[in-house]
Amino acid sequence: MFPALGFGAKLPPDGRVSHEFPLNGNPQNPYCNGIDGVLEAYYQSLKSVRLYGPTHFSPVINHVARYASAITDGSQYFILLIISDGVITDMAQTKESIVNAASLPMSIIIVGVGPAEFDEMIELDGDEERISSQGRYAERDIVQFVPFRDYIDRRGNHILSMARLAKEVLAEIPDQFLSYMRTRGIKPGPLPPPYTSCPPPAIHPLHTRRVSRI
Structure with a gap:
């Protein structure tokens, strides 16, 4: 769900x-x-x-952040996928939301679709420079931006595989997940028991009854 x-x-x-x-x-x-x-x-x-x-990102980021802020023990990690074809118009508020969310168990994936200029989304990615707002820097990089147009041509034909798109979209999630767990000192839990596709059938003793002939 x-x-x-x-x-x-x-x-x-x-x-x-x-x-x-x-x-x-x-x-x-x-x-x-x-x-x-x-x-x-x-x-x-x-x-x-x-x-x-206009295109505002901060409300949906804050929405997910409210859920993430309630579960910080490492049992859950939230990933917000934003798909947008517009230029961000609440950039200051979005930066503030990202800085706040960077201390929570969550990551943000932004996929830009269409011909719009995505300079703001590239800036939010934070690979080159950590996002800051009002003098505060994000605790860690939690944003990954991918322009969808890099994977299709103007006619909508795939020029790069969708598997490669999926790989690029999820590329930073493992490191972002681990960075949160490490900074919080959260260690992996015990391994679950080995998986068996079907338990062996139970063996019941065979009950016999002597039949007497008259």
Whole structure:
């Protein structure tokens, strides 16, 4: 189950602009059943909302950060995937949100789609320079940015494999995960017992009864 949020749209019935709304329309339970459920919720949402700018990232980052801040013992690690075709318009607030989130068990993956300039998203990646906000630097790098257009041509044909895209999207997650655990002194738990596909059938004693002939 995956919680899926939308941002940058006017919502029914009053046209209120939202940058943090459940794609399935259920604020109490925004979870979707697998990737197919996320896609179905997205397509259904497009029938009822009107896409609307500007593009704000900070609300959805703060949304996930609230969950991550409640579980800091290493038992869970949160990954936020943001897919956007727009230029970030709340850059200062987004930097602040990332700096705050860098101390939490979470990572952020940003996939830029379309022809827009993604200079701000590249800046958020933090590979060259650590993100800072109001004089505070992010405790660690938690953002990975990937431009989707590098993997398709203008006609939508794949010029690089989707496996390579997946590899690039997830490339920094292991190090980001380990960096959080190490800075918090969280060590791996015990290994689970060996997996067996099917337990052997139980062997019951054979009960016999003597039949007498008359």
